[in-house]
Amino acid sequence: MEMFVHDETPTAAVDQREQVVSALAGSVRDLVDATIRSTVADEELLAVRAGVDALVARLRTEQRPGPAGVRYNSEGRSWSWGNAVVGHGNAIAPPLAIDHDTERGRSRAEVVLGAAYEGPPGMVHGGVSALLLDQIMGETASGFKRLTMTGTLTLRYRRPLPLGPVALECWIASEAGRKVTVEASIGNADGVAVEATGLFLVPRWAPLAADEQPEGWRRSAEG
Amino acid sequence: MEMFVHDETPTAAVDQREQVVSALAGSVRDLVDATIRSTVADEELLAVRAGVDALVARLRTEQRPGPAGVRYNSEGRSWSWGNAVVGHGNAIAPPLAIDHDTERGRSRAEVVLGAAYEGPPGMVHGGVSALLLDQIMGETASGFKRLTMTGTLTLRYRRPLPLGPVALECWIASEAGRKVTVEASIGNADGVAVEATGLFLVPRWAPLAADEQPEGWRRSAEG
Numbered sequence: 128m129e130m131f132v133h134d135e136t137p138t139a140a141v142d143q144r145e146q147v148v149s150a151l152a153g154s155v156r157d158l159v160d161a162t163i164r165s166t167v168a169d170e171e172l173l174a175v176r177a178g179v180d181a182l183v184a185r186l187r188t189e190q191r192p193g194p195a196g197v198r199y200n201s202e203g204r205s206w207s208w209g210n211a212v213v214g215h216g217n218a219i220a221p222p223l224a225i226d227h228d229t230e231r232g233r234s235r236a237e238v239v240l241g242a243a244y245e246g247p248p249g250m251v252h253g254g255v256s257a258l259l260l261d262q263i264m265g266e267t268a269s270g271f272k273r274l275t276m277t278g279t280l281t282l283r284y285r286r287p288l289p290l291g292p293v294a295l296e297c298w299i300a301s302e303a304g305r306k307v308t309v310e311a312s313i314g315n316a317d318g319v320a321v322e323a324t325g326l327f328l329v330p331r332w333a334p335l336a337a338d339e340q341p342e343g344w345r346r347s348a349e350g
Numbered sequence: 351m352e353m354f355v356h357d358e359t360p361t362a363a364v365d366q367r368e369q370v371v372s373a374l375a376g377s378v379r380d381l382v383d384a385t386i387r388s389t390v391a392d393e394e395l396l397a398v399r400a401g402v403d404a405l406v407a408r409l410r411t412e413q414r415p416g417p418a419g420v421r422y423n424s425e426g427r428s429w430s431w432g433n434a435v436v437g438h439g440n441a442i443a444p445p446l447a448i449d450h451d452t453e454r455g456r457s458r459a460e461v462v463l464g465a466a467y468e469g470p471p472g473m474v475h476g477g478v479s480a481l482l483l484d485q486i487m488g489e490t491a492s493g494f495k496r497l498t499m500t501g502t503l504t505l506r507y508r509r510p511l512p513l514g515p516v517a518l519e520c521w522i523a524s525e526a527g528r529k530v531t532v533e534a535s536i537g538n539a540d541g542v543a544v545e546a547t548g549l550f551l552v553p554r555w556a557p558l559a560a561d562e563q564p565e566g567w568r569r570s571a572e573g
Binding site for chain 2: 131132143144147148150151152154155157158159161162163164165166167169171172173174175176178179180181182183185186187188189190191193194195196197207208209210211212214216217218219241242243244245246247248249252253254255257258259260261262265276277278279280281282283284287290
């Protein structure tokens with residue numbers, strides 16, 4: 128199991144790279160959407176494909192051998208640009224920007240889900256709702272003060288959720304020893320579409336208190 | 351709520367377009383991966399970005415106003431290229447190719463999950479497992495003979511699942527009237543990582559038998 132990578136890039140340089148990576152990933156997200164919706168002729172799709180392949184070759188001249196992982200430096204900055212939900216460099220991720228109120232154990236996020244997140248016609252894929260909920264619930268359970276792992280996740284689908292603007296809410300329902308129960312929902316202006324309850328566990332080998340955590344633990348709740 | 355679109359494209363033309371769309375989306379998937387893993391200089395990332403933007407503009411000269419939806423023709427061919435898990439034209443989808451044994455109510459799928467599906471370092475995002483499971487469970491519950499909607503989905507996380515080749519299994523556990531209970535798992539050669547139980551419902555307004563279904567219902571289990 129790969130773990131957290133200590134990376135001595137200074138925070139200022141990390142921040143700058145993050146901007147560049149975010150800009151590229153943002154354009155790739157746009158390309159994912161355009162690929163789904165385009166109705167141009169076959170020959171033009173194939174010509175665009177050749178263009179994509181040429182850009183891939185340029186990016187691959189220098190690359191990591193595997194996934195991006197989670198990196199952190201001695202200044203306390205950590206980054207996981209490859210994360211499937213919140214990764215700035217991952218075009219699969221919307222990306223979700225989560226606001227945490229760690230003191231009250233509450234979190235929320237708003238995002239617009241486009242054509243790439245479709246399940247039933249015009250609706251957010253039920254599994255996409257589960258994907259986003261899992262991320263916000265894991266982060267909330269961790270509260271960035273302990274390492275937690277998903278134990279059980281239960282999703283109750285109340286009604287279909289149209290593609291477009293959605294909002295997620297999450298809160299800690301109870302805590303006992305190494306067990307943290309979290310509740311959450313995803314919905315829109317018309318109300319809640321999916322409710323979720325999650326049981327998160329602090330592994331036996333991991334410390335319970337923030338000041339006993341190993342370096343790089345901070346983003347461990349992600350995913 | 352957008353529904354299924356009757357589209358009189360002949361099956362042969364649909365099949366040909368699907369090949370072209372799949373080819374382009376395959377290259378875009380490769381670009382998503384390369385964007386995550388590339389370590390080329392900032393200026394080169396930004397130059398690649400400009401290239402991506404130019405390709406997006408070419409695709410958008412003719413496009414659908416919204417998501418791809420689910421389309422079907424009078425020959426019984428249906429297609430949902432935008433689906434977030436199985437859509438051939440959606441670079442977010444791996445895409446999952448599901449083998450159904452509708453007679454026995456069983457399904458399975460194998461897929462390789464790369465850097466784009468990362469949660470914890472080197473591991474499949476727990477929400478991605480939920481996303482793929484929701485899709486295979488919905489299709490299995492429907493069995494392509496009735497319209498079903500996800501009611502409740504419960505996921506039990508047994509152990510982390512490394513990125514790489516994974517396999518999904520799914521089967522109908524019980525059926526009673528409008529309720530279908532489905533079980534499923536995702537794992538790899540080392541065993542099961544996540545187990546799932548889902549309760550799927552045939553809506554009261556939808557017929558129970560295959561020969562009473564409206565046109566275009568066939569792919570309704572997707573998502």
